[in-house]
Amino acid sequence: MKKLGFGTMRLELVNHDTKEINIDLFKQMIDCFMDAGYNYFDTAYTYLNGNSEKALKKALVERHRRESFFLADKLPIFNLNNASEMEEIFNTQLKRCGVEYFDYYMLHNVSTKHQSKFTDIDSFKFILNKKKEGKIRHIGISCHDDAKFLDNILKKHPEIEFVQLQINYLDWNDEIIQSKACYEVALEHDVDIIIMEPLKGGLMSYEDSDILKEFDKHSSRKAVDLAFSFCKHLDNVMVVLSGMNNMSNLLENIRIFEDDKKLSEDDLEFLDRINRLMHSYDLIKCTGCNYCIDHCPKAIKIPDFLKLYNTQKTSKNHSVGMYYRNMITRYSSSPKDCINCGNCTKFCPQDIDIPKYMDEITTLFK
Known part of the structure; x- marks a missing residue:
């Protein structure tokens, strides 16, 4: 599997109120993505009011062989009120996507604040049973919590095969997000890693920011190029997700992932300097998830x-x-x-x- 994954949370919309997706553009982007040899797609029950899953059915599932792509979805544990809802949600997801199974399936946003949703409601047992039924190939979690919490979860649930983590060089040593520490926990437990927010919702492209001038001085490689390179060469990383919403964005990302050039020591020192500079601004850590x-x-x-x-x-x-x-x-x-x-x-x-x-x-x- 090639390492660039297609995140479908930020697709181009034709109606922002109803979250109606530009399906013709989405079809073109999927075809281009797959023609280049990439085939991992990530969605969730809540993305774009469910329209992300429906659009994948129209643009991907109905137009490409099921064996030609990997589809990842998530159970929105934060929306659960009782255990019976899990079956209904899961079946709705299968129907929306038009598939009989998910290649990768996660408990969405496993964290301290949603703890009752996987203790009082045994959502881990639910996804394990779905795997036994053949409706999920690989089970995992997406996590927005600290390294200690992640370690405890993976110790209690050795059945988990992969984790989806927020990893990028700005959050690498962040005291709250703890990208590096969470990454190291995942390595210790030998689970595959899917990276989300490699650009922090586009923040690290530094559009309209004076930070961009620092990149121009340092290298001919763009800010986005260096950010992706930081992520894609980490050990155990299976996929790096990017929420692409236009063809230009897609083609640029494919170009970056086709280039296997690693970061030099000079690049790493430069990114560390950018990291310190960005943290000095005390920015809001919004990733634009909506x-x-x-x-x-x-x-x-x-x-x-x-x-x-x-x-x-x-x-x-x-x-x-x-x-x-x-x-x-x-x-x-x-x-x-x-x-x-x-x-x-x-x-x-x-x-x-x-x-x-x-x-x-x-x-x-x-």
């Missing part, structure tokens, strides 16, 4: 405003305020409409205090 929007009663496009906040922190571009004014004109709601209900924070994998930042953004761009 879970917060789905649970916001005011439908505030939270990730867009958090991204603008980060841009303001890392750029001397004085037009950032103009972008903010354009956004609040274009969108039906803005940070000032936040009612501090806290729904968003419950579903944020990064545990961001979103209401606090909504208030800060409102003040910053007055």
